[in-house]
Amino acid sequence: MDQKLTQESIVEILSKLEHPEINNTLVELGMLHDIKWDADKNEVSLILALPMMNIAESVRNYLINIIYLALEPLGVTPKLYLAQMTEAEREHFFSLSQKNWKEGF
Numbered sequence: 001m002d003q004k005l006t007q008e009s010i011v012e013i014l015s016k017l018e019h020p021e022i023n024n025t026l027v028e029l030g031m032l033h034d035i036k037w038d039a040d041k042n043e044v045s046l047i048l049a050l051p052m053m054n055i056a057e058s059v060r061n062y063l064i065n066i067i068y069l070a071l072e073p074l075g076v077t078p079k080l081y082l083a084q085m086t087e088a089e090r091e092h093f094f095s096l097s098q099k100n101w102k103e104g105f
Helices: 007-014 057-074 087-100
Strands: 032-038 043-050 077-084
Touching (some): 007 057, 057 077
Antiparallel strands (some): 032 043
């Protein structure tokens, strides 16, 4: 890649990823946490927080895949960890999902 990757550029890229069923980004929904860029290892570590651990496998896999696909062209290796949202995070998530649910879902 021509430009030098930074913590800010990685966060900016990940901040554009949208949820498949809700008209919000994963960041707006509170789903991405602790994004850390390690230039020495060419690695991004982050937490994908799910509202509940038993969400549909297809949705979980889609979310994981869009993160990998966003970082792949940069030649960056993601270390992705799954976690369950706190009650406050879940309330925020469901509030936005009710307001911004996509047509057809």
